[in-house]
Amino acid sequence: xxQSHGYAARSATAPLAPFKxxxxxxxxxxxxxxxxxxxxxxSDIHFVRNEWGNAVYPVVPGHEIVGRVKAVGSAVRKFKPGxxxxxxxxxxxxxxxxSCRAREEQYCEGGVTLTYGARDKYGDLTQGGYSNNIVTDxxxxxxxxPKLNPAGVAPLLCAGITTYSPLRHWKVGPxxxxxxxxxxxxxxxxxxFAHSFGAHVVQFTTSESKIADAKRLGADEVxxxxxxTAMKKQANSFDFIIDTVSAPHDIDPYLEALKRDSTYVxxxxxxxxPVIDPGNxxxxxxxxSGSIIGGMAETQEMLxxxxxxxxxxxxxxxPIQQINEAFERVVKxxxxxxxxxxMSSLGA
Ligand code: NAP
Ligand code: ZN
Numbered sequence: 343x344x345q346s347h348g349y350a351a352r353s354a355t356a357p358l359a360p361f362k363x364x365x366x367x368x369x370x371x372x373x374x375x376x377x378x379x380x381x382x383x384x385s386d387i388h389f390v391r392n393e394w395g396n397a398v399y400p401v402v403p404g405h406e407i408v409g410r411v412k413a414v415g416s417a418v419r420k421f422k423p424g425x426x427x428x429x430x431x432x433x434x435x436x437x438x439x440x441s442c443r444a445r446e447e448q449y450c451e452g453g454v455t456l457t458y459g460a461r462d463k464y465g466d467l468t469q470g471g472y473s474n475n476i477v478t479d480x481x482x483x484x485x486x487x488p489k490l491n492p493a494g495v496a497p498l499l500c501a502g503i504t505t506y507s508p509l510r511h512w513k514v515g516p517x518x519x520x521x522x523x524x525x526x527x528x529x530x531x532x533x534x535f536a537h538s539f540g541a542h543v544v545q546f547t548t549s550e551s552k553i554a555d556a557k558r559l560g561a562d563e564v565x566x567x568x569x570x571t572a573m574k575k576q577a578n579s580f581d582f583i584i585d586t587v588s589a590p591h592d593i594d595p596y597l598e599a600l601k602r603d604s605t606y607v608x609x610x611x612x613x614x615x616p617v618i619d620p621g622n623x624x625x626x627x628x629x630x631s632g633s634i635i636g637g638m639a640e641t642q643e644m645l646x647x648x649x650x651x652x653x654x655x656x657x658x659x660x661p662i663q664q665i666n667e668a669f670e671r672v673v674k675x676x677x678x679x680x681x682x683x684x685m686s687s688l689g690a
Contacts, residue, residue, distance in 0.1 A: 343367060344374065347688065348473025349662055350400040354392040357666045358472070361400055365477045366466055370417035373483050375427055380471035381406030381497035381655070382681035383527060384588040385431075385611070387669050389459060393613035398459050404471030405431040405457040406682075408486055408496040418480050426486040428645065430499035431635045433457050433468060433478045445637045472662065474688050484642050487649035494654025497527060497680040498645060500635065501655060505532035505584065506644040507636030508607045509539060512582050516540035521576075521583035523567070523596060525552045525559075526672075527655070528586035528609060530679035533559045534653055536584075544576070546596070549675060559656075573599070578626070580604060590614045597622035597630070608632040655680045661687030 343364040350361035368374055386403035388394050407429040411421045421427060435442050436452030448454060455462050457478075458470030470476075486495055505528050514520050520541040522532045529545075536543045537560025545561035547553070548568055556564045565572050576599040583596055587610040597606055597618065606628065623630060636644065648654065656679045660668055668681045 344475065344477050346469070346473050346475050348402045348469070349665055350402045350469070350472075351390040352400050354390070354397060358390070358403075358669075361402060363402070363469060365469070365475070366462070366464055368413060368415045368477060370415040371479050371481070372415040372477050373411055373418060373421050373427070373480050374413040374475060374477050375407070375409040375429060375483070376412045376475050377407055377409040377471055377473060377685045379408045379493045379496040379659075380404040380683045380685060381500065381527070381657075382665070382668055382672060382683065383497075383500050384672055385500070386470075387672060388588070388611065388613060394611070396459070398467065401459050402469035402473050403458055404473070404683075405429070406496045406499045406501065407457075407471035407476060408492045408499070409475075409685075412475070414480070420480050421483060421485075426488050426492065428484045428486045428495065428499045429457065429471065429476055429478055429482060430484070430503060430641060431457055433482045434462060437481070445639045447637050448635045472665065472683060474685060481638060484638070484645055486645060489649055490652070490654050493659050493682045493684065494657050495645070495648070496682050497531070497655035497657065498648055499641070501527040501531045501680060502648065503636040503641045503644050504528055504609050504634070505586070506535050506647070507640055508584060508609065508633040509535050510640070511633065512605055512607065514539050514541050514582055518542065518581040519544065519579055521546055521580050521596065521599065523583065523585045524587040524610065525549065525556055525679065526586060526588065526675060526677070527680040530559055530656060532584050532586060533561060536560070538651055538653065544580070555678065567595070570595075578602075583607070584609060586610050588612060590616065594619050594622055597628060600626065600628050602626040603628070605629045605631055609634075655682075657682040659684050663687065
């Protein structure tokens with residue numbers, strides 16, 4: 343067994359607190375990673391507080407993990423001790439279904455194993471990255487370039503790939519007008535990628551205090567979404583809109599902003615489902631779609647793209663002892679633009 347410690351929630355209302363646990367021994371294809379940084383995703387909060395109704399306790403959250411390989415199983419060829427690596431939202435899939443064979447493991451028909459709060463194939467409860475180490479199959483481990491700041495790389499493992507994948511899938515690039523809703527962890531990565539891919543990018547935000555940052559991060563225009571007149575001016579003009587908002591909100595004003603035959607993709611997953619006016623879809627043959635993280639090959643492609651273009655998340659690095667305050671600030675949309683926990687703060 344591998345001894346681990348981290349911070350866990352014991353119930354939907356309990357604050358995160360120190361927790362000791364064990365992880366499985368290294369199997370042939372497993373990699374033991376000593377964790378350096380872990381990003382704080384809004385999904386961690388939804389899960390821990392049981393807002394999606396699927397929580398299990400105790401849970402050590404965290405699925406934006408960067409660290410160094412400490413040891414590898416006997417069959418591992420991809421990594422060696424000392425390598426800088428990343429682990430994201432999933433740690434297993436059936437590897438045989440059509441989605442897995444298409445390198446879209448995130449849509450595995452047999453069901454994925456989440457990095458925390460799931461049973462792995464050995465029957466153990468998975469625990470995430472708010473901890474000192476993780477043991478997982480090499481297929482779900484990615485190489486990280488030492489050129490980039492590892493604290494800023496950690497959020498790429500979820501916020502990065504979750505926005506990169508749909509922007510690539512729907513071919514966002516030059517001569518396309520793209521809207522990003524919400525300037526949080528996912529939103530600021532969507533903004534960086536859409537700008538980097540050459541699109542004309544409009545950032546929608548509820549926070550006037552974020553206008554200057556949105557422009558610095560690559561927005562060609564910023565629209566305050568509470569301003570109905572400003573929203574109306576955008577009608578029928580977008581090729582693609584990505585919704586990264588974590589809380590229930592009105593979607594119809596954004597659907598009205600899309601051109602004929604264009605797509606609205608949902609990556610935010612609020613606790614309550616939205617209600618939309620189907621008229622906003624059918625009168626202009628618009629599509630309302632969704633997307634979840636990305637495949638393992640695409641995650642590596644995204645990390646390599648970020649290394650080549652010098653893209654990382656804008657992070658506020660915190661010690662683990664500040665995690666409960668950080669959760670409160672994320673809920674208030676008061677983070678610029680991702681918290682990353684420095685795991686050295688855990689101590690031995
Ligand atoms: P986040 O950092 O909290 O960002 C969410 C942003 O949404 C906020 O910064 C805020 O931006 C906006 N917002 C918050 N409350 C709002 C409200 N009531 N009305 C309108 N806008 C509001 O969260 P995140 O980590 O980026 O995650 C966003 C969502 O994506 C979460 O639901 C998360 O679970 C989900 N997620 C999905 C996937 C996937 O694979 N599909 C992966 C990761 C996360 P402004 O201040 O700019 O308005
Ligand atoms: Zn996440």
